[in-house]
Amino acid sequence: MEIQKPGMKVGAAAVIVLLAGAGAGFAGQPSLVIDGQTMITKAKAPAYTPKLTSVQSGWVFRSKETQALQLDDFDNPGFVFVDKGRDLFNKVEGSAGKSCASCHELKDFIGLRTRLPRVNKDGHLETMEDLVNKSRTKYMGAKPWKYSGSKMTAVTALISLQSRGMPMNVAVDGPAKPFWEKGKKLYYTRVGQLDLACANCHEDNYGKMIRADHLSQGQINGFPTYRLKNAKLNSVHARFKGCMKNVRAKPYKQGSPEFKALELYVASRGQGLSVESPSVRN
Amino acid sequence: MKRLIITAVVAVVGTGSAVAGPVAPSAVVFKEGAVEASLTGVAGDPAAGKKAFINRKQGNCLACHATSDLKDQPFHGEIGPALDGVAGRWTTAQLRGIVSNAKNTFEGTIMPAFYRDSGFHRVKKKFKGKTILTAQQVEDVVAYLKTLK
Numbered sequence: 001m002e003i004q005k006p007g008m009k010v011g012a013a014a015v016i017v018l019l020a021g022a023g024a025g026f027a028g029q030p031s032l033v034i035d036g037q038t039m040i041t042k043a044k045a046p047a048y049t050p051k052l053t054s055v056q057s058g059w060v061f062r063s064k065e066t067q068a069l070q071l072d073d074f075d076n077p078g079f080v081f082v083d084k085g086r087d088l089f090n091k092v093e094g095s096a097g098k099s100c101a102s103c104h105e106l107k108d109f110i111g112l113r114t115r116l117p118r119v120n121k122d123g124h125l126e127t128m129e130d131l132v133n134k135s136r137t138k139y140m141g142a143k144p145w146k147y148s149g150s151k152m153t154a155v156t157a158l159i160s161l162q163s164r165g166m167p168m169n170v171a172v173d174g175p176a177k178p179f180w181e182k183g184k185k186l187y188y189t190r191v192g193q194l195d196l197a198c199a200n201c202h203e204d205n206y207g208k209m210i211r212a213d214h215l216s217q218g219q220i221n222g223f224p225t226y227r228l229k230n231a232k233l234n235s236v237h238a239r240f241k242g243c244m245k246n247v248r249a250k251p252y253k254q255g256s257p258e259f260k261a262l263e264l265y266v267a268s269r270g271q272g273l274s275v276e277s278p279s280v281r282n
Numbered sequence: 283m284k285r286l287i288i289t290a291v292v293a294v295v296g297t298g299s300a301v302a303g304p305v306a307p308s309a310v311v312f313k314e315g316a317v318e319a320s321l322t323g324v325a326g327d328p329a330a331g332k333k334a335f336i337n338r339k340q341g342n343c344l345a346c347h348a349t350s351d352l353k354d355q356p357f358h359g360e361i362g363p364a365l366d367g368v369a370g371r372w373t374t375a376q377l378r379g380i381v382s383n384a385k386n387t388f389e390g391t392i393m394p395a396f397y398r399d400s401g402f403h404r405v406k407k408k409f410k411g412k413t414i415l416t417a418q419q420v421e422d423v424v425a426y427l428k429t430l431k
Contacts, residue, residue, distance in 0.1 A: 193409040194394040195402055204392065205361050211338075211345040212357040250404045 029067040032059055032276070037165045043272030048172070051203055052217070057273050058225075058281055061207070061216040066228065069280040078157060078226035078278030081150070081233045085158030088151055094142025100155070103139060106162055113163035113275045117264045119175040125260045128156045129235065147254040153224040153233035160224065160277030167274060168221050170267045183265025186258060192249030198266075201243075213282075218243070219270040220263065222279025229282055236263050304417030307382075307399045315387030316375040321397065321417035326425025334419045334426075341396065341415060341423055351430055362393060369428045377424045381415070396420060 202218035237254035348358035383395035
């Protein structure tokens with residue numbers, strides 16, 4: 001019996017017709033300029049992602065209307081939460097009688113987002129959430145926040161905002177290497193009843209429609225991101241969890257070594273893209 | 283319920299085939315990707331197949347395949363080829379094989395196996411040991427595909 005592999009071109013042409021009918025054109029905003037600052041939404045792909053010629057922010061793949069919400073901070077619904085983050089930053093909590101502001105000025109955090117996650121002196125891979133909770137427990141004598149809770153995402157958005165426009169630049173070599181390798185393995189491992197890996201959707205098929213969704217490269221330069229779908233800020237790990245659930249897989253825990261390693265690897269796939277936090281997505 | 287009754291009636295009357303119940307996912311015989319024998323012995327129902335094809339919790343085939351026959355449905359994916367004319371490109375046995383486990387036809391494909399219940403990693407508890415479609419739904423979807431001339 002002969003197995004035929006019909007040409008994909010036939011399918012693609014038919015789809016274009018259908019999409020035109022649905023009115024889903026992808027003529028987006030010309031560029032992402034916020035407050036006079038131009039965000040890098042496309043960059044040359046790093047050598048270790050040979051299947052990508054360029055890395056592209058999730059912003060590129062959103063509709064013109066969704067894109068527009070990010071052009072002006074007054075329109076960006078994420079800023080309501082950034083303001084909450086500011087209050088939390090200044091709020092005294094815990095047995096030491098301190099707030100974040102007792103020890104930090106926001107400008108100390110310029111550039112921090114671009115380098116996270118990173119390996120600390122003890123050889124552990126740290127995310128921004130880990131850094132926040134370390135300060136809370138160790139220096140403030142306060143309870144840690146829930147990994148992707150509303151307080152955590154508000155404060156990580158505020159801290160990430162200090163790096164807005166700066167290119168992602170995580171370390172992948174030296175002590176980071178084993179974590180990066182672990183993350184890479186996870187990225188290419190098929191999981192769940194649908195038997196799909198991150199790469200199946202975000203590397204092999206970005207730019208295409210998967211039912212109602214326009215697939216992006218699954219970049220994390222915009223996190224925490226405000227999603228129109230749930231009207232709140234979403235952490236990187238919450239997004240990973242969502243994608244794993246969609247393929248009917250048992251997600252790793254938020255803050256787990258697996259998700260941290262995956263975060264490092266995915267961050268490295270977006271080297272050179274501007275930090276956009278808080279970005280707006282659907 | 284309707285399906286169960288029909289199956290029961292057929293079982294009592296007998297279809298002439300020796301199939302006692304649906305073929306277990308692990309017992310499906312693939313020959314160059316194709317599956318010759320019906321998984322249930324009950325002819326597929328194209329109308330039911332069309333529903334399973336559209337349903338996001340069942341086939342959700344539209345997630346990846348555009349299909350002109352379903353123009354009334356809003357969103358058609360573009361990850362796989364459009365399925366217009368698919369009935370002419372593949373035999374029933376080949377289509378049954380593609381829907382049951384497309385990896386036997388297209389090596390390394392992104393298309394999920396709709397009639398496979400093991401060999402996965404980290405399946406969510408709710409779906410452990412289960413197939414995406416039932417054996418009869420596979421037959422129904424194949425019957426629907428055969429209408430796409």
